[in-house]
Amino acid sequence: MRPTVRRVDPRLQIITEAIECLIPGATPAFLTVTVTETLPGTADPDGTPPKHQWSGRPDGIAGHVFTALYGRPQTGEQLSPLxxxxxxxxxRDLAGEIGALTAGHDALTSASWYPARPGDLVHVHYEAAGATPAFGETYLVAPGMADGFASMQLLAHTLPPDTEFLDGLVGCFAVDDDPDPLMELxxxxxxxxxxxxxxxRPVHVGGSR
Structure with missing residues (x-):
């Protein structure tokens, strides 16, 4: 089993990058965002209308937007059910162990797109670990030999062909004639x-709630 590592929610990353792109070509580390409320009334001695102001970094305002849309972003690493x-x-938390397995099973089997169907494409992403770079795999769900069963075949991966231990890193979730080919993955x-x-059409997007 590959290690789990910290991952930024892709929706938060998209919001942050959209704010950073308001100034094309700007260096994100040097950017700040300023929101100004100009108030009606008597102007300051220099002629400037009274105003309230908020300033912060793009990732700060992105966090406000994300929380309003989706709730507070998760912090820390995301872990698989296993x-x-x-x-x-x-x-030694038996209830927690059973609860994690039950919740993982229920999350899969209650999904609106469940079960997997022949023709589905399943992409899995792995972050970099040690000497192994980040990479992805693509599997195809195909009909199985037995009625009601399915297979999941590795179509492609993005690791360089000279990667050390390549055969042990890719294709480990391919299955033949399985009643639930997605369960292990x-x-x-x-x-x-x-x-x-x-x-x-994407029916499940990794990192979404």
Missing amino acids: AQAEDAKRR WFEAGPHRLTLVRDG
């Missing part, structure tokens, strides 16, 4: 790393 259960097991990699595309 990693959450293993953490609880190390703490969902539990081990975690839903936050997965994007599922059906009929050319």
Whole structure:
């Protein structure tokens, strides 16, 4: 199982970058955002109307926007259901272990797009770990040999061909004739790393709530 690492919610990153792009070519580290309220009434001695002002960094105002839309952004690392259960097991928290596994199962099986269908494309993203760069894999869900079963075949990955231990890093979630081909991938990699595309449309986007 690959390690879990800290990941920024992609929606928060998009909002931050949109604010930073208000000044094309600007260096994000040097940017500030100023919001000004100009009040009616008597002007200051220098002729400037009275006003209130707020200033902050782009990531600060992005956080305000994100919280208003989606709630407070998660901090810390996102863990797969299996990693959450293993953490609880190390703490000797049996209820927490069972709860993490149950919640992971329920989150998958209650999704509006569940179960996976032949033709679905499943993308999984891995952050860099040690000498291994960040990379992605794409799987295709295909009909299985048995009625009601399905297979999940590795279509492509983005690791360089000379990557050390390449065979052990890619394709480990491919399955044949499985009643639920996504279950292992969902539990081990975690839903936050997965994007599922059906009929050319994303129906599950990793990192979303």
